[in-house]
Amino acid sequence: MEEFRKNDPETHENNPDFRSFHNRDMHRLEPRFSNSYRGPPIPRKPRNKHKHHHSPHFHPFGPPLPMSRDEFKEIKHLMILTLLSEIPEGISGYQLQEQYKLPRGSMMRTLNELEENESLSAIQDVVKGRSQKIYKITDKGKENLEKLKEKWTYQFLRMTDIAPMEQYGNPFGSEHFKNRLLRNLENIENTEDAIDIFRGYRSKFKRMYKRLQNRMEKLDKTKSYLDSIITEIEKMDQFDLNKVKEMVNEFP
Numbered sequence: 001m002e003e004f005r006k007n008d009p010e011t012h013e014n015n016p017d018f019r020s021f022h023n024r025d026m027h028r029l030e031p032r033f034s035n036s037y038r039g040p041p042i043p044r045k046p047r048n049k050h051k052h053h054h055s056p057h058f059h060p061f062g063p064p065l066p067m068s069r070d071e072f073k074e075i076k077h078l079m080i081l082t083l084l085s086e087i088p089e090g091i092s093g094y095q096l097q098e099q100y101k102l103p104r105g106s107m108m109r110t111l112n113e114l115e116e117n118e119s120l121s122a123i124q125d126v127v128k129g130r131s132q133k134i135y136k137i138t139d140k141g142k143e144n145l146e147k148l149k150e151k152w153t154y155q156f157l158r159m160t161d162i163a164p165m166e167q168y169g170n171p172f173g174s175e176h177f178k179n180r181l182l183r184n185l186e187n188i189e190n191t192e193d194a195i196d197i198f199r200g201y202r203s204k205f206k207r208m209y210k211r212l213q214n215r216m217e218k219l220d221k222t223k224s225y226l227d228s229i230i231t232e233i234e235k236m237d238q239f240d241l242n243k244v245k246e247m248v249n250e251f252p
Contacts, residue, residue: 090136
């Protein structure tokens with residue numbers, strides 16, 4: 001290092017310059033090259049010719065819930081149409097917001113969109129002394145609701161991978177559910193109304209239980225058919241893709 005300093009014309013006794021080779025070389029270049037020089041090449045590691053190529057991560061059912069702007073709008077339509085399908089007498093936007101705590105701006109845009117595509121009808125009526133629009137689901141709205149259910153029900157069922165039913169499926173274990181029930185109880189003045197509310201909940205849970213039983217039966221059939229496909233593939237001396245596709249198309 002001492003020998004280098006003695007022979008280096010850029011070295012000064014009073015103010016030694018310890019700049020790197022890269023900096024000194026760049027100062028010696030003509031100005032038009034000074035910005036393009038990047039120093040000596042950095043040695044790269046040799047490629048591993050025996051590198052193992054792993055197949056991309058595979059999830060049999062795809063991502064849990066892909067969500068574009070249009071798909072998010074469909075979910076809002078599904079939610080509002082489902083609520084109104086259970087209220088045949090209709091409901092005002094104000095009542096909908098108060099009962100279900102929906103964001104007013106988003107809710108009103110959704111109601112207007114559904115009215116424009118004729119999924120909802122709206123009439124002016126007086127509610128508690130105020131003129132309000134009463135929204136009702138139309139026959140076209142019921143058809144659109146079935147289409148949305150067909151598209152999104154499976155996607156929502158897949159959310160059980162994120163929040164398993166055995167852990168999160170009890171509504172009475174949810175603070176949100178209990179708080180909503182307690183708010184409803186605040187408006188009760190007699191035993192008959194209280195009985196009606198809890199009978200309503202019981203009826204809803206009976207329907208849920210029945211649906212779960214039906215779902216279990218369908219899942220059992222699906223599992224049995226998957227077992228048969230696996231057995232057929234295991235019997236193949238040579239993989240027959242067309243045969244596998246044929247079995248998939250025959251899925252019950």
